[in-house]
Every structure is written in structure tokens, then in C-alpha cells.
Amino acid sequence: MCFKNLPVEFDERGQPFLRGGIPDPYTASTAPANVPLQLSHEQVEELVRRNGHVKSVDFDPVTRVAGALAFHAVADLKEGRVLEARSVATLFRGYEVIMVGRDPRDAIFITSRACGVCGGVHSTCSALAIEMAIDCVPPPLGILIRNLALSLEFLYDHPLHLHLLAGPDYSAAIVEPTNPALFARAKKTEAPHAEVHGYRTIAALMEDLNPLSGKLYVEALHMTRLAREAYVLICGKYPHPQTIVPGGMSSTITLTVMNEMFVRLSQFFDYSKKIASIWDDLTEFFYEANPRYKDVGRRRANMIDTGIFDHPDAYDASYKNADAWGNRRWATPGAIVDGELRTTDLHTINMGLEEFVEHSYYDEWTGEGQRQRFPTDPAGKPLSPYHPWNKITKPRPEGQNWKEKYTWDTAPRWDRLGMEAGCYSRLWSTAVAQKLPKNPFIEATGHSLKVRVPKGALPEMDLEWHVPTVWNAFERNRARAHCVAFTSMVAMNNWMAAMDRLKNGDTRTSVPYEIPKTGERLGVGFWGAGRGYLTHHLVLDRGAVSNYQIVTPSTWNASPTDRWGQPGPYEEAVMNTPLLEETLGTEEFRGIDVLRAIRSFDPCMPCTTHIHSDAGVITREVNTCACGVDG
Amino acid sequence: MARSLTLVGALGYRNLRDHSVAFEVLERLSKADLGPDVVLEDVSYNPIAVVQWLQAQPPDQQFQRVIVVSSIERAGRAPGAVSTYEWDRVVPSDALVQQAVTEAVTGIISLDNTLVIAGYFGVLPASVTIVEIEPLEHEFGDQLSAEVARAMASVVTLVRDMVHERSLGA
Numbered sequence: 001m002c003f004k005n006l007p008v009e010f011d012e013r014g015q016p017f018l019r020g021g022i023p024d025p026y027t028a029s030t031a032p033a034n035v036p037l038q039l040s041h042e043q044v045e046e047l048v049r050r051n052g053h054v055k056s057v058d059f060d061p062v063t064r065v066a067g068a069l070a071f072h073a074v075a076d077l078k079e080g081r082v083l084e085a086r087s088v089a090t091l092f093r094g095y096e097v098i099m100v101g102r103d104p105r106d107a108i109f110i111t112s113r114a115c116g117v118c119g120g121v122h123s124t125c126s127a128l129a130i131e132m133a134i135d136c137v138p139p140p141l142g143i144l145i146r147n148l149a150l151s152l153e154f155l156y157d158h159p160l161h162l163h164l165l166a167g168p169d170y171s172a173a174i175v176e177p178t179n180p181a182l183f184a185r186a187k188k189t190e191a192p193h194a195e196v197h198g199y200r201t202i203a204a205l206m207e208d209l210n211p212l213s214g215k216l217y218v219e220a221l222h223m224t225r226l227a228r229e230a231y232v233l234i235c236g237k238y239p240h241p242q243t244i245v246p247g248g249m250s251s252t253i254t255l256t257v258m259n260e261m262f263v264r265l266s267q268f269f270d271y272s273k274k275i276a277s278i279w280d281d282l283t284e285f286f287y288e289a290n291p292r293y294k295d296v297g298r299r300r301a302n303m304i305d306t307g308i309f310d311h312p313d314a315y316d317a318s319y320k321n322a323d324a325w326g327n328r329r330w331a332t333p334g335a336i337v338d339g340e341l342r343t344t345d346l347h348t349i350n351m352g353l354e355e356f357v358e359h360s361y362y363d364e365w366t367g368e369g370q371r372q373r374f375p376t377d378p379a380g381k382p383l384s385p386y387h388p389w390n391k392i393t394k395p396r397p398e399g400q401n402w403k404e405k406y407t408w409d410t411a412p413r414w415d416r417l418g419m420e421a422g423c424y425s426r427l428w429s430t431a432v433a434q435k436l437p438k439n440p441f442i443e444a445t446g447h448s449l450k451v452r453v454p455k456g457a458l459p460e461m462d463l464e465w466h467v468p469t470v471w472n473a474f475e476r477n478r479a480r481a482h483c484v485a486f487t488s489m490v491a492m493n494n495w496m497a498a499m500d501r502l503k504n505g506d507t508r509t510s511v512p513y514e515i516p517k518t519g520e521r522l523g524v525g526f527w528g529a530g531r532g533y534l535t536h537h538l539v540l541d542r543g544a545v546s547n548y549q550i551v552t553p554s555t556w557n558a559s560p561t562d563r564w565g566q567p568g569p570y571e572e573a574v575m576n577t578p579l580l581e582e583t584l585g586t587e588e589f590r591g592i593d594v595l596r597a598i599r600s601f602d603p604c605m606p607c608t609t610h611i612h613s614d615a616g617v618i619t620r621e622v623n624t625c626a627c628g629v630d631g
Numbered sequence: 632m633a634r635s636l637t638l639v640g641a642l643g644y645r646n647l648r649d650h651s652v653a654f655e656v657l658e659r660l661s662k663a664d665l666g667p668d669v670v671l672e673d674v675s676y677n678p679i680a681v682v683q684w685l686q687a688q689p690p691d692q693q694f695q696r697v698i699v700v701s702s703i704e705r706a707g708r709a710p711g712a713v714s715t716y717e718w719d720r721v722v723p724s725d726a727l728v729q730q731a732v733t734e735a736v737t738g739i740i741s742l743d744n745t746l747v748i749a750g751y752f753g754v755l756p757a758s759v760t761i762v763e764i765e766p767l768e769h770e771f772g773d774q775l776s777a778e779v780a781r782a783m784a785s786v787v788t789l790v791r792d793m794v795h796e797r798s799l800g801a
Binding site for chain 2: 063064115160164165168211221224225228
């Protein structure tokens with residue numbers, strides 16, 4: 001059974017239906033079974049009152065993340081464990097409000113501004129939603145170029161996160177003061193992949209992860225330049241492209257452009273070998289030094305991904321055929337629960353999606369007198385009243401305290417479970433589902449993903465990412481490092497296919513379209529960001545947007561505790577994190593293990609929340625957590 | 632004889648009322664005859680990319696002088712007030728530079744960030760002049776406030792004179 005908590009069953013033909021005999025099937029009382037729960041705030045207050053070693057540990061802001069994130073934890077500093085964890089998105093994202101009443105094409109340009117790293121993913125997701133709503137199918141070259149563009153965006157994003165944002169957590173500058181014994185061990189530990197990355201010891205590797213001065217830090221800045229240049233060749237500008245349109249790409253693609261792009265792309269071949277071996281070595285070093293590092297950032301392997309990179313022979317932009325074209329993507333969609341792949345069908349992933357706001361600064365939109373706008377999806381499959389197509393964004397920043405509301409993020413759930421999103425979810429479902437198109441570079445084995453990376457200065461190399469047996473901060477970073485190779489080879493496959501089309505004279509990258517001015521139409525962009533899952537749900541009414549809902553990876557990951565007490569992924573990961581810092585209990589304590597847990601998700605708060613106040617648009621914000629005023 | 636190139640950079644936000652004034656200034660300057668040794672450029676993007684662009688200039692096209700025009704809120708100034716100063720070249724602590732890089736690569740564009748990062752990476756010439764205009768309106772839109780609109784003509788003249796002085800002195 002695909003859903004364990006939602007009131008949806010499947011008949012013998014696999015068609016879903018609402019379980020009968022339940023008057024209010026999506027009622028709030030249908031709580032998920034066997035999930036971790038937060039302590040109540042009263043219980044935490046009692047523990048703090050009774051025990052001098054139980055204290056608040058607040059990170060406000062959490063640095064080295066994109067955007068404004070604060071984190072509140074209550075920790076037992078004697079036992080070295082976290083008792084309560086609350087993730088706080090400190091700014092409001094108004095895109096859902098801004099979009100209402102507009103021409104849908106505006107969404108491509110407006111929602112791109114949701115992120116300063118990966119605006120193109122929002123533009124593309126928006127174009128997909130519009131294509132579905134207006135029945136518009138891009139030509140094959142348009143689809144291939146779109147795939148290339150997004151691959152390049154991820155090749156900007158992954159090195160940036162690994163060596164500019166998360167990497168410093170594993171650098172000598174951090175490890176030596178927080179865990180001196182560990183750093184001493186690193187000096188004596190030889191790196192297994194020294195012949196690939198060039199570092200004889202783990203300590204030498206850590207030295208080059210140092211911020212600003214480390215060679216790996218500086219190299220990552222250079223790699224972002226290569227990815228950006230390659231991207232600009234086909235998209236015109238970065239990070240907010242003007243060339244993504246419903247029905248394809250408006251850029252002119254020539255063999256010269258493709259070759260210039262390849263010069264940049266090919267430089268990721270050796271880099272991907274190096275970065276994967278670095279994070280393999282770092283991960284294994286920490287595990288061997290202290291197996292409790294496997295608990296840093298640990299949570300259930302509950303993940304969600306909508307897949308990305310369409311096959312030009314399959315994608316027809318329709319909701320009706322979304323299961324078919326979704327399953328032929330270069331990254332397979334997937335909902336994974338406790339490490340088990342439940343489904344790869346986009347309809348089922350969409351059906352299981354709900355958004356809750358009990359602890360968020362929004363008003364409920366369901367309830368007495370409220371009509372559920374769409375009881376089913378366009379294929380007649382049941383939808384929850386909490387589904388984005390039924391959602392109404394009603395901001396209400398009141399009741400600011402941990403018991404009531406404490407964040408601008410909502411709580412998305414799938415089958416009422418807290419799921420996490422990341423490029424690793426993409427790897428996981430692709431590896432297990434084994435639905436990859438036949439190709440010379442990537443093989444899904446059912447338990448791993450093998451990537452054959454061509455020769456550069458380093459020889460051709462087979463990298464293999466294994467589905468891990470434990471899910472934690474280290475595995476997130478390791479998988480992200482392997483994603484550089486995976487993404488590079490997705491790009492290679494699409495580059496080769498695009499070159500074949502160009503050589504055969506097929507240069508068309510877009511088709512004409514019109515926005516119908518009659519009737520009500522639904523669309524959804526199922527796409528992905530560098531950080532994983534991305535959906536834009538769109539409702540068009542006589543040619544104008546009547547509802548627009550964005551769910552980003554960090555909407556999932558930074559989500560607050562839900563109505564049943566189930567923590568969001570950051571919260572759950574931090575609650576499971578042991579405090580292994582050797583400075584625990586001293587004034588030098590930094591909370592590095594908690595920060596490793598949070599940063600391993602690659603938080604992107606601009607995508608989660610935004611940026612408008614009564615005083616105008618906030619272009620730069622120094623944030624303060626409003627939850628300090630506890631009730 | 633080696634050329635003495637001047638970069639006039641506009642740093643701001645498009646379609647954000649007074650925060651767009653630098654682009655208007657650049658537009659007007661583009662219609663003035665500033666000579667072949669003056670480069671007008673929108674530098675309102677990822678400061679790391681600005682650094683990389685400056686690093687990529689060929690040796691014979693390095694800038695000897697940089698003038699940056701930007702609208703930015705500073706305490707105690709009236710809307711439309713214009714301030715000019717030579718950048719003091721002070722780079723903050725490594726921790727703050729690191730934070731500036733984080734903000735830069737994740738999409739934050741600001742005058743201070745650009746100066747800190749460009750300064751840290753040593754890509755700015757000895758002469759860096761900042762021209763700041765105090766904004767009043769911070770909303771979406773393409774209309775400048777009356778105060779900032781009034782100041783614009785003087786800013787254009789100011790920058791043109793700066794460039795002219797430089798070329799006379801060169």
C-alpha cells in the first residue's frame with residue numbers, strides 16, 4: 001500500500017480512490033503512525049527549571065547558509081544531547097500573493113527572484129506549469145537545452161555548498177579548536193584517495209577546506225565561474241535568465257555555442273572525481289574516529305523528489321501522462337519512506353502532498369464554510385483540502401512563541417510524513433528505481449549509482465555512490481559530492497543528444513503559444529532545484545493567475561513541527577545529534593555538531609521565505625528571531 | 632602611451648524605485664561624450680563575479696580608476712542627499728569577509744559587500760571613488776522619488792567632472 005496515513009487506497013487496476021465510509025476523510029485526527037515527536041514546550045520548560053545543565057542553545061542567524069535562518073534548541077549539556085529543536089524562517093515569502101491576478105508568463109521572471117543561487121530552476125518550473133495549463137509542448141532541442149541549463153546551475157550550486165558553505169565545518173580552522181584530539185588523529189591518518197585529490201593526510205585536506213585561504217575554497221569559487229559562464233552561453237544571463245519561455249528556450253543555439261559550453265563543462269570531469277573522493281575520505285575518517293558521528297544529523301531516510309531532466313521523446317507537458325514522462329527522466333521521481341522507495345509516479349507524489357500551518361505565520365484556509373476548490377486532480381485522483389491547488393496563502397504573523405507560531409515556513413508533508421529534499425533524494429530514487437535511459441555514463445544498479453567519468457588530466461574513472469545504511473549529515477554531503485559527477489554526466493548525455501540534433505539541422509528550440517483567455521486550467525511544474533524537489537502549482541482563470549503555490553526543497557527541510565507534534569527535517573536531525581564537540585560545557589563551545597547537521601541540508605532560505613515589509617522590499621536583512629519573546 | 636582607463640560602475644536594483652537611480656545615471660552618461668577611456672558598466676551582480684570580471688581584464692585594459700554610483704541608506708542623510716568619498720580600502724576581519732562571500736555567492740548584491748570582496752581579492756585600483764545617493768522610495772516601480780530625481784542631474788554632472796578631471800590630469 002502506497003499511503004499508510006492518507007485515506008487513499010488503490011483498486012486492482014492501480015486507480016486510487018478515497019476510502020469509503022469516512023465523513024471527513026482528510027480530518028486532522030488522521031495522525032501519522034510511528035513518527036518521532038517533539039517534547040511539548042511545557043515538558044521542556046520543566047526540564048530547564050529542574051536541571052541547571054539543560055540550557056537553550058540558539059543560533060540566530062545560522063551563518064554560511066543562503067538567506068535568513070535561525071535555530072532554537074534546548075540541550076542537555078551534561079548528556080550532550082538535544083531535547084528540543086525549532087527551525088525558524090525569519091522572513092516572509094510573498095510570491096504566492098504577488099502572483100495572483102497576473103499574466104502567467106510573469107511568473108517565469110518574478111518567481112526566478114525566489115533565489116539568488118538558482119533562479120533558473122524557478123523560471124523553468126514556472127514554464128512547465130504554464131505548458132501544462134495551456135497544452136504547449138517544447139521541441140526536442142528546447143528540452144535538451146533546458147536540461148543542460150539546469151545541469152549547469154547545479155554545477156554552480158554543489159561546489160558552492162560543499163566547499164564554501166558546509167566545507168568550512170570540516171576544515172582545520174574549525175576542527176582543530178572544537179575537536180583537538182580529532183585533528184591530531186587527522187594529522188596521522190593517510191587519505192585513501194590521495195592519488196585522486198592530492199592530499200596525503202586528512203589534516204592536509206582539512207587545511208585546504210579553510211575558508212578564504214584554503215585551496216579547495218578558492219577552487220570552488222573558480223568552479224562557480226565556469227558553471228556560470230557555460231550557463232550564460234545558453235541562457236543569456238545568470239541567475240535570472242530571460243530565455244526560458246513556455247514551449248522551450250528563446251536562445252539561439254549553434255555548434256559554436258555548444259562547443260564553447262563543452263570547454264567549460266569538461267572541466268567538471270576531473271573536479272567531480274576529486275570532490276567525490278574528498279568527501280568519501282572525510283566521511284570515512286569521521287566514522288572511524290568516532291562511530292557516533294553517524295548520529296550527527298541522523299533522521300529516517302524519508303525523502304521526496306519530483307525528478308528532473310526530461311527525455312525529449314517522452315515529455316508532452318500533460319498532467320495525464322505525467323507518470324509516463326516522469327519515469328523517463330534522467331533523475332527519477334520518488335517518495336522514499338524509511339529507505340524504501342514507495343512510488344516513482346508523479347500523480348501519486350502529487351496526491352500525497354499537503355501543507356500545514358499550525359506553527360507558521362499563516363491562517364488556515366480550510367474549515368467550516370470553506371469549499372474545497374479541487375477535490376480531485378485533473379486525472380480524477382483524490383486531493384486533500386491541504387493540497388497546494390486548494391491552498392490559499394493568508395499571512396498572519398501573530399502568536400509568536402514556540403507553543404503557537406514561530407516561522408514563516410509551512411509544514412509540507414507527504415502521506416503526513418516529514419520528508420526531506422535534496423540532490424541526494426534524486427540520486428537515491430534514481431539508483432533504486434533503475435529507470436534511467438540507456439546511456440554510456442550512468443548506471444543504476446538498484447542499490448547504487450555508477451558514474452563513468454571521462455578522462456581529463458586524471459584518467460577515466462568509475463565512481464560509485466551506494467545507497468547508505470544510515471542517513472545523516474555526512475551522507476548528505478557525500479551524496480552531494482557524488483551528485484557533481486552524476487550531474488556532469490547528465491549534462492554530457494544531453495550535450496551529445498543536442499549536438500546530434502544540431503548536426504541534423506534541427507535548430508528549433510521553442511514553439512509558438514497563446515495564453516487562452518477562457519476557462520479554468522490547472523498546471524504544475526514538477527522540477528528540481530540544486531537542493532532537490534521543486535513544484536509550482538498554478539491555477540489559471542480566464543488567462544490570469546488565480547492561485548500560485550511554490551514548494552521548495554527548503555520548504556520541506558526547514559519546516560516546523562506539524563499539528564501532530566512531528567518535527568520538521570532540520571528539527572528531527574538536530575534532535576538526534578549528539579554533541580561531540582570537545583569544548584562542550586566551556587565558553588568555547590560552538591555547537592558545531594548542530595551546525596553540521598543543519599548545514600548538511602544546504603539550507604536555502606530565500607527560496608523558503610521572502611522579503612517584503614510594509615516599509616518596502618528588503619534588499620538586505622539583519623535578522624532577529626521573534627521567538628525570543630516567548631509566551 | 633599606456634591607456635588610463637576609468638570604470639564607472641552602477642550598483643543597485645532594477646525596478647526598485649530609488650534603488651534604480653544608478654542605472655539612470657549610467658544611461659545619461661552613456662549619451663555624454665566621455666571618450667574612449669571610460670567604461671560604463673552595470674556591476675549589480677554577484678560580487679564574486681565582479682571580482683572575476685575584473686581579474687579577467689587583459690593587462691592593457693586594467694582600470695586605473697573606479698567610480699561606483701549607488702543609492703544606499705545611511706543614517707542621518709536626507710533623501711536625495713549625495714555623498715562622495717574615496718574608499719578607505721579597509722577590509723574587515725576574515726570572519727566578516729567570509730560572511731560577505733557567503734552572501735555574495737547566494738545572491739546578495741550590495742555596495743558594501745562588493746567593496747569588501749573586491750578589496751579582499753585585491754582587484755581594485757588605488758583610486759576608488761564612491762558616489763552615494765540617499766534613497767527615499769523602496770517599493771517596486773520605475774519612478775524615482777522627486778528628491779532623488781532632483782539629485783540625479785547633479786550626480787551626472789559630478790561623475791562627468793570626475794572623469795574629465797582624471798583625463799585632464801592623466
